[in-house]
Each structure stands twice: as C-alpha cells, then as structure tokens.
Amino acid sequence: MLDLPDSVHVVEMLPRDGFQRLDRFVPTDEKASIIDDLATTGVDEIEFTSFTHPKAVPNLRDADEVARRITRRDDVTYRALVPNAVGMERALDAGVDKVNALVTVSESYSRKNQSMSTSEILDEVEQIVDLAAGTDVLVEAGIGTSFYCPYEGRIPQERTLEVVDRVVEAGVDEVTLATTMGLANPVQVDAMFTEVFDRHPGVDAGLHLHDTNGMSLANTLAAMQCGVDRFDASVCGLGGGVVLPEGLSGVGNTPTEDLAHMLTETGVDTGLDFERTEAVAHSISDRLDLGATSHVLMGGTARRVLDTVASDAEP
Amino acid sequence: MLDLPDSVHVVEMLPRDGFQRLDRFVPTDEKASIIDDLATTGVDEIEFTSFTHPKAVPNLRDADEVARRITRRDDVTYRALVPNAVGMERALDAGVDKVNALVTVSESYSRKNQSMSTSEILDEVEQIVDLAAGTDVLVEAGIGTSFYCPYEGRIPQERTLEVVDRVVEAGVDEVTLATTMGLANPVQVDAMFTEVFDRHPGVDAGLHLHDTNGMSLANTLAAMQCGVDRFDASVCGLGGGVVLPEGLSGVGNTPTEDLAHMLTETGVDTGLDFERTEAVAHSISDRLDLGATSHVLMGGTARRVLDTVASDAEP
Structure with missing residues (x-):
C-alpha cells in the first residue's frame, strides 16, 4: 500500500522563481498585490523575493521595497532568497521570517549564477547562519543543480550529498534539494533522499520542483x-533560473495548483484551499498573460470536467 | 526505498485510441504504415484497430483491411478492440493475436458507447471467451470508466471491482483498468489494484492511462x-473516447514517449528503444500535424536539454 504522510508543507515560489524568469519587470505594487493574493490560498510559506545584486537579477531589484509593501499575515512564513552574506543583511533589515541560502553543486552554474565557486558559497552560508544566530530568522539551504546542471550534465549523487553534509554542519535549519533542470526521475529522487535521511536522521528536507520531463508529480x-x-512549487508553473541557456524555456516550476490538486485528492493536507488556489492561478495567469500552463488551468479537474459535461448534456 | 519491477509491458494505443479520436479519417495505407512504424520501437503489443460497427466509429471502418495491410512482426502482439461477439468473429477472421473485450462500468457510458447495459456487455464477454476457446487468441478485458465517468462522475470502487470479478469468472486472460477520463489519482489507483490483487491473486492486471489531470506518471x-x-499509452498522447462530451479535448492518453522516458530512466525494462520511440513520436507528430503534445516532444529529456546547451555555449 502507498504510504503517504498526513500532511506536507508547500512553498509558493512564483514571486521569486517566477518574476525573475519573466521577460519584463513587474511593477512593485503589482508584485505586492500578487504576493498578497498568493497568501490567501492557505499556503504555509512564500518565497517572496531575492536579496541579490540588482544587476544579477534586475527583475527583483525592488526586493527591499516589495518587503515593505506586502501585507504580512501571521499564518504565512515569508522567505527570501539570499545568495550571500550581503543579501542576508538586507533580508534581516527587511524583517523576513526565513531565508533560502542558495548553494549550487555545479561549479559552472555557481560561477555563472553567483560569481563564486561552490566552496566560496559554502563559506557565505556559514556567515549567513552566523548572522541569523540570536534572531528568529530561520535558514534553509537550497541546493541548486542537485541532480542535473545545464552545463555539466548529470551531477553525481555523492557531490550533492557532500554539499548537504556541509550545510548541515554549518547549522542550517532546513535543506532543500532543487531539480533545477526539471530532469530528475523518481529513482534518483528516492536514492538521494534515502541517503540524505541516512546520513542526517531527522533533517528537515524539502524538494524544489521543476518539471521539464513531466515526472515532477511522480517525483513528489x-x-x-x-x-x-x-x-x-510556483502558481502557473512560472519559474526557472536566470542563467539557463537560451532555448530552455520549458524548464518551468511544477505548478502549485497541479501539486495542490494531487495532494488534496490523495488526502495529504497542505493547508491550501484547492478551489482558492485554482482561482488565484486563473487570476494570475490572466494578470501576467501566461495562458493555460498547468493541467488545472487547462480544466483537468473532476469538478471542471463534470461541469463541462453538465453544460453539454443532451436535453 | 522505491520498489519497482525489473520490467513491464507497454501497449501502444495510437492506432485505436488515437485514430478514433482524430477529427478525420486516416487513409488505410497511412494507418498501416504508421502501425508498421510503431512496431519498430521495440513495443511488445499494439492495439491496432477496433472491430466495431462502422457507424459507431467511422474512423476505424477499415479495420479488416488494416489487418490485411500491416506487416506482422513475430515479436509484437497485435491486439484489437472488440465491443461484442460480432466484433470477435471479425477479429478471429482477421487473425489477431489478442482482443480487448471492452466493458464499461458506467451504465450511462455503456449505453452511449456500446448501446448495451453493463450486464449485457458482460454477457458478450462470456461469448467472446467462448469464441476464443480452442484458438491461440488471448482475451483481455478492458474495464472502461474504472474511476470516473463523464456522465456519472466518480465511480464507486466496489462497482468496478464487481465488473473485475465478473470478467475474471468469465475466464479472460488479462484485466485492464482504464482511467477513461484521466482523472484518477495515485491513492485511488493504489487502493483499486490492492483490492484487485487481493481478490484475484496472480491476475494479469494492466492500467490504461489517460492524463487529463497530469497525474498519470505518478499513477504509473x-x-x-x-x-x-x-x-x-499512445504515442503523442493521441487518444480519447468517441462518446466524450464536447469540450473535453484534454482527455488524451499518456504519451508513450513520456512513459517510456520515465521507465527507461528508472531502469524498468520495457523492450522499447527510447531513442527510436522518440524519433517515431516526432515523425508521427509531423505526419498527423499534432504539434508538441508530450514532454519528450517539447524537448524535455536530458540529452535534448544538454544538446541545446552545447549548441548555445559561449565561445
């Protein structure tokens, strides 16, 4: 029998992974409004921006201002990406609840994305943990290219596990493995997390989902x-790294509404109200002119299918 | 640890589920040529047509002629759908290796699709089994609307199991549960098959995959x-029932190439040559003007992604 947990947490990535990948700058007020809308779905946590250098990710150059304009809810954890200690200082000033300290296993990707080697980034993570000490801010390490890198191909499991070891030793509160390329498969995911829990029993481990190969719900x-x-996950599946090569437009995140659909249908509690999530996905798809980029947006739910039938019923 | 089988069988559905759903009649020679192409992928079995009344499924009115024009390979099982005993007699005349005796759990769908009640169809299945006796032809019972019906909504598990009981008692060689609406989820699939194997230990059980909700690889x-x-599964995901209500264009089959991709990557042997399957999918997509209707066709494989990177690499 399939042994699923009673509940899992979902982290909404659209305001960071999505806005950074769009081909235009979303005005700060619209960003804040969309983030506030996303906070009404019942989601536990939102990665709402990235405190990175404005030249590295111009679309998120308004991170500090976004932090001021959003309306914080007590039941939502507001997380921000920090690529280094400088970003951490800005995040602390902005009053975030949690940071995503990004480390990338692939040296090639690290240098392109964060202008540092993996080892240098690991030093930054140690500084980030030190800066968080004595505050209420939690530190999650997001491990980029945990499975595949666009420049190096398949990343050997052992290299990813070594990075996991290092961030756990550094004292982070949580570890998240990212399928940056959306190419991981269920056996790779199973093997990786089996090892992670074997090496670090009780570690708070998450999976950051992209869906290039269509296997992300199977991976979940x-x-x-x-x-x-x-x-x-990201509403409408909007997201992807800023240093992905041209031509890789298909590397979207797993759509939050599709993930929420499967989890709701299979009785895994997420806190998300599925119908509200679906409505917000439709609204954001309209606002950002994204089209039907998920199965839920294409009408792939039992309620929508049966409504379609009812409206076409013969007299 | 994920416990996957060493090997599974894949049945190619495009020539039946796909051609029946197309908005045009594919000429008999082109059908035969596509079926012969599909047979080069290493697939075990092809459902190559349906011996149904020409008025019920006009697109497959040339079933007998298709059977004559294809080039049979010894390593492929040629299966045909038979909706009743009359169809079975035609299938036997055509020299098929196996038939798919279709039974639909939903009474509403049964009457629309086969102009009989479920009970009347079960009587036909008994006749089909009798007709197969003394021949080498295997009988597989395909159980339509095993999970959802477009007219009746969620089908109670017990009703589907009663139909499974009846076809097993009738003496069929194999049973296949169909997610006709593509709305089943992994917990429903798990619960259903757990019961099927509990009631009928050792039964040869299959799953016919549609993918309206995007969960079909997770269901697999x-x-x-x-x-x-x-x-x-069906190459390019082409397929769907002929009596689906208007507006349900999204009820495609799971694309064979996406299924083969996951199984190949996870080390589950299918006999399919993945690269050949991918090439045939591209070729058929072009011939039938289908567009990029699967993750593989959209380039979502590691090889294609890394090729894209290599061709964009900076000097």
Whole structure:
C-alpha cells in the first residue's frame, strides 16, 4: 500500500522563481498585490523575493521595497532568497521570517549564477547562519543543480550529498534539494533522499520542483514515500533560473495548483484551499498573460470536467 | 526505498485510441504504415484497430483491411478492440493475436458507447471467451470508466471491482483498468489494484492511462508498486473516447514517449528503444500535424536539454 504522510508543507515560489524568469519587470505594487493574493490560498510559506545584486537579477531589484509593501499575515512564513552574506543583511533589515541560502553543486552554474565557486558559497552560508544566530530568522539551504546542471550534465549523487553534509554542519535549519533542470526521475529522487535521511536522521528536507520531463508529480510521490514533507512549487508553473541557456524555456516550476490538486485528492493536507488556489492561478495567469500552463488551468479537474459535461448534456 | 519491477509491458494505443479520436479519417495505407512504424520501437503489443460497427466509429471502418495491410512482426502482439461477439468473429477472421473485450462500468457510458447495459456487455464477454476457446487468441478485458465517468462522475470502487470479478469468472486472460477520463489519482489507483490483487491473486492486471489531470506518471509509479506490469499509452498522447462530451479535448492518453522516458530512466525494462520511440513520436507528430503534445516532444529529456546547451555555449 502507498504510504503517504498526513500532511506536507508547500512553498509558493512564483514571486521569486517566477518574476525573475519573466521577460519584463513587474511593477512593485503589482508584485505586492500578487504576493498578497498568493497568501490567501492557505499556503504555509512564500518565497517572496531575492536579496541579490540588482544587476544579477534586475527583475527583483525592488526586493527591499516589495518587503515593505506586502501585507504580512501571521499564518504565512515569508522567505527570501539570499545568495550571500550581503543579501542576508538586507533580508534581516527587511524583517523576513526565513531565508533560502542558495548553494549550487555545479561549479559552472555557481560561477555563472553567483560569481563564486561552490566552496566560496559554502563559506557565505556559514556567515549567513552566523548572522541569523540570536534572531528568529530561520535558514534553509537550497541546493541548486542537485541532480542535473545545464552545463555539466548529470551531477553525481555523492557531490550533492557532500554539499548537504556541509550545510548541515554549518547549522542550517532546513535543506532543500532543487531539480533545477526539471530532469530528475523518481529513482534518483528516492536514492538521494534515502541517503540524505541516512546520513542526517531527522533533517528537515524539502524538494524544489521543476518539471521539464513531466515526472515532477511522480517525483513528489517518491519523495513523500521517503519522508520528505516540504515541496517548492510556483502558481502557473512560472519559474526557472536566470542563467539557463537560451532555448530552455520549458524548464518551468511544477505548478502549485497541479501539486495542490494531487495532494488534496490523495488526502495529504497542505493547508491550501484547492478551489482558492485554482482561482488565484486563473487570476494570475490572466494578470501576467501566461495562458493555460498547468493541467488545472487547462480544466483537468473532476469538478471542471463534470461541469463541462453538465453544460453539454443532451436535453 | 522505491520498489519497482525489473520490467513491464507497454501497449501502444495510437492506432485505436488515437485514430478514433482524430477529427478525420486516416487513409488505410497511412494507418498501416504508421502501425508498421510503431512496431519498430521495440513495443511488445499494439492495439491496432477496433472491430466495431462502422457507424459507431467511422474512423476505424477499415479495420479488416488494416489487418490485411500491416506487416506482422513475430515479436509484437497485435491486439484489437472488440465491443461484442460480432466484433470477435471479425477479429478471429482477421487473425489477431489478442482482443480487448471492452466493458464499461458506467451504465450511462455503456449505453452511449456500446448501446448495451453493463450486464449485457458482460454477457458478450462470456461469448467472446467462448469464441476464443480452442484458438491461440488471448482475451483481455478492458474495464472502461474504472474511476470516473463523464456522465456519472466518480465511480464507486466496489462497482468496478464487481465488473473485475465478473470478467475474471468469465475466464479472460488479462484485466485492464482504464482511467477513461484521466482523472484518477495515485491513492485511488493504489487502493483499486490492492483490492484487485487481493481478490484475484496472480491476475494479469494492466492500467490504461489517460492524463487529463497530469497525474498519470505518478499513477504509473503507484501501480507498479502494487504489482501492475502492463500499461497502455499512445504515442503523442493521441487518444480519447468517441462518446466524450464536447469540450473535453484534454482527455488524451499518456504519451508513450513520456512513459517510456520515465521507465527507461528508472531502469524498468520495457523492450522499447527510447531513442527510436522518440524519433517515431516526432515523425508521427509531423505526419498527423499534432504539434508538441508530450514532454519528450517539447524537448524535455536530458540529452535534448544538454544538446541545446552545447549548441548555445559561449565561445
């Protein structure tokens, strides 16, 4: 029998992974309004921006101002990406609840994305943990290119596990493995998390989902069976790294509404109100002119299918 | 740890589920040529037509002629759908290796699709089994609307199991549960097959995959973990019932190339040559003007992604 957890956490990535990948700057007020809308779905946590250098990610150059304009809810954890200690200082000033300290296993990707080697970034993570000490701010390490890198191909599992070891030793509160390229498969996910929990029993481990190969819901199922209880997704599937090569437009995130659909239908509690999530997905798809980029947006739910039938019923 | 089988069977559905759903009649020679192409992928079995009344499925009115024009390979099982005993007699005349005796759990769908009640169809299945006796022809019972019906909504598990009981008692060689609406989820699939194997230990059970909700690869993972080792899919995802209401264009089959991709990557042997399957999918998509209707066709494989990177690499 399939052994699924009673509940998992979902982290909404659209305001960071999505806005950074759009081909235009979304005005700060619209960003804040969309983030406030996303906070009404019942989601536990939102990665609402990235405190990175404005030249590295111009679309998120208004991170500090976004932090001021959003309306904070007590039941939502507001997380921000920090690529280094300088970003951490800005995030602390902005009053975030949690940071995503990004480390990338691939040296090639690290240098392109953060202008540092993996080892240098690991030093930054140690500084980020030190800066968080004595505050209420939690530190999650997001491990980029945990499975595949666009420049280096398949990343050997052992290299990713070494980075996991390092961030756990550094004292982070949570670790999230990212399928940056959306190419991981369920056996890779299972093998990786089995090792992670074996090396670090009780570690708070999450999976950041992209869906280039269409296996991300199968990966979610495999990860839940290993004990993973936190999943990063993005409404409308909007997202992807800023240093992905041209031509890789298909590397979207897993759509939050599709993830929420499967989890709701299979009785795994996420806190998300599925119908509200679906409505917000439609609204954001309209506002950002994204089209039908998920199965839910294409009408792939039992309620919508049966409504379609009812409206076409013969007299 | 994820416990997957060493190998499973894949059944190619495009020539039946796909051609029946197209908005045009594919000429008989082109059908035969596509079926012969599909037979080069290494696939075990092809459902190559349906011996149904020409008025019920006009697109497949040339079933007998298709059977004559294809070039049979010894390593492929040629299966045809038979909706009743009359169809079975035609199938026997045509020299098929196996038939798919279709039974639909939903009374509403049964009457629309086969102009009989479920009980009347079960009587036909008994006749089909009798007709197969003394021949080498295998009988597989395909159980339509095993999970959802477009007219009746969610089908109670017990009703589907009663139909499974009846066809097993009738003496069929194999049973296949169909997610006709593509709305089933992994917990439903797990619960259903757990019961099927509990009631009928050792039964040869398969899953016919549609993918309206995007969960079909997760369903495949759940079904394999239950012991299911046969999966129906269609190249390019082309397929869907002929009596689906208007507006349900999204009820495609799971694309064979996406299924083959996951199984190949996870080390589950299917006999399919993945690269050949991918090439045939591209070729058929072009011939039938289908567009990029699967993750593989959209380039979502590691090889294609990395090729894209290599061709964009900076000097």
